[in-house]
Amino acid sequence: MTLTYSSYLQIPELLELQTVQSDPEEHDEMLFIVIHQTYELWFKLLLHELDHVKDTLSTGDLYGSIAIFQRCRTLMKTLVGQLDIIETMTPMSFTSFRDRLDTSSGFQSSQFREVEFVLGYKRPKMLEFLPNSAPGTARARQRLEERSVIDHFYDFLEHEQITIPAHLRERAPAEPATADEAIQDALYTLYQTRPDLAILFELMTDLDEGMQEWRYRHVKMVERTIGSKQGTGGSPGVEFLKRSLFMPVFPDLWAVRHRL
Ligand code: HEM
Numbered sequence: 164m165t166l167t168y169s170s171y172l173q174i175p176e177l178l179e180l181q182t183v184q185s186d187p188e189e190h191d192e193m194l195f196i197v198i199h200q201t202y203e204l205w206f207k208l209l210l211h212e213l214d215h216v217k218d219t220l221s222t223g224d225l226y227g228s229i230a231i232f233q234r235c236r237t238l239m240k241t242l243v244g245q246l247d248i249i250e251t252m253t254p255m256s257f258t259s260f261r262d263r264l265d266t267s268s269g270f271q272s273s274q275f276r277e278v279e280f281v282l283g284y285k286r287p288k289m290l291e292f293l294p295n296s297a298p299g300t301a302r303a304r305q306r307l308e309e310r311s312v313i314d315h316f317y318d319f320l321e322h323e324q325i326t327i328p329a330h331l332r333e334r335a336p337a338e339p340a341t342a343d344e345a346i347q348d349a350l351y352t353l354y355q356t357r358p359d360l361a362i363l364f365e366l367m368t369d370l371d372e373g374m375q376e377w378r379y380r381h382v383k384m385v386e387r388t389i390g391s392k393q394g395t396g397g398s399p400g401v402e403f404l405k406r407s408l409f410m411p412v413f414p415d416l417w418a419v420r421h422r423l
Contacts, residue, residue, distance in 0.1 A: 184263035191256045192263075198249050199269070202242065206274035209238055213281045213312055220315040223322030225363060232366035239373030246380045250387070257388050261395070268396025273299025276306075282374070282412040283311035283340040292396060313340040313413060316367075323360065325349040342414035350419045364416055371412045378408055 169175065180200065183192045212235050219227035269275065270292050279286070280303065287307055293300040314336065317327045328345050353360045382404040385394075394400040411417045 183260075185260040189256070189260040191252045192260045194249065194252060195257075195260070198245065201245065203272070203274055205238060205242055206272070206278055209235060210274065210277055210281060212238070213278070217310070217312060217315040220312070220319040223319055225319075225359060228319065229363050229366060232363065232370060236366055236369035236373055239370055239377065243373060243376045243380055246377075246384050250384050252388065254388050254390070261389075264395045266395060266397065268394055268398075270394065270396030270398060271297070273297060273303040276303045279412075280306040280309070281311055283313035284374075284410065284412050285311070285337060285339040287337060307337050310336050311340065316413075317346075320346070320349060323353065323357075325353075340412075340414070342418045346415045347419040347422075350415055351422050354419070354423055367413055368416045371416065374412055375409060378404070378410075382408065 164170070181193060181196045183189070183196065185192050212231050216228055216231040216235070218224075219231060271294060273293050276289055276293065277299070279289075285307060290300070290304060290307065293303060317331060321327060326345075328343060331340075331343055331346070350364065354364065382401060385404060386401045389400060391402075392400055394403065398404075
């Protein structure tokens with residue numbers, strides 16, 4: 164059978180997946196569903212790219228890593244930009260169907276948790292909020308135990324003759340990465356002597372900044388939409404979200420900057 168646009172991309176199936184819960188239908192619920200589904204598709208691609216960059220970093224492939232980080236940080240800009248669309252929904256409009264969401268919340272996005280874990284931002288406690296039976300929960304649990312991009316970045320630095328301190332190498336993969344002065348010294352030297360590597364470091368910083376921007380824009384969007392109400396996922400809402408603001412995923416890339 165000849166493939167068509169529609170059959171190759173499974174468009175009819177895709178367009179069947181937007182089921183509103185409000186009855187009679189509240190106009191903005193469609194926006195709410197489409198935007199979340201779109202995010203999940205982008206998260207899927209982001210994970211696909213980040214898995215690939217682990218390999219390029221570990222094999223010391225500089226240009227391959229640059230290409231992937233370029234794509235990931237551009238993707239992150241899109242994720243941030245898309246929040247403008249959901250911000251066109253007023254608090255009154257959201258209230259009209261919010262009750263229908265029950266306990267569902269972005270809190271339960273297993274792919275978002277995977278993105279955090281792959282990048283090395285590991286908060287094991289967050290797994291408790293994922294529904295046990297959901298298909299993505301097992302994947303998120305597995306990701307927690309896997310080496311993150313930052314560990315693969317250490318492999319990359321070793322290809323550049325940098326010695327990685329044993330305590331960083333030996334830490335359990337489920338533990339978050341922490342800033343380390345020896346890594347910062349190495350980055351400082353490489354920034355001065357290797358403009359090709361500096362391009363990679365800046366792209367990684369872009370991605371990190373993009374993640375922080377997303378958190379900031381999401382919490383402001385949440386604040387203007389629900390104010391101080393509790394989240395549907397059961398957290399205190401805005402106060403909870405504020406706790407992860409300004410937390411870098413590659414802390415050494417930020418800690419070294421005052422020396423440059
Ligand atoms: C009207 C729109 C939205 C509101 C009011 C809202 C509200 C919230 C609240 C209150 C939380 C805290 C957890 C909870 O108790 O529920 C949360 C978490 C979260 N939301 Fe949203 N959200 C909205 C749109 C979105 C969109 C479009 C996405 C895109 C994927 C998203 C992704 C997330 C994620 C990933 C978390 C977990 C963040 C973390 O654990 O650091 N949210 N949201």
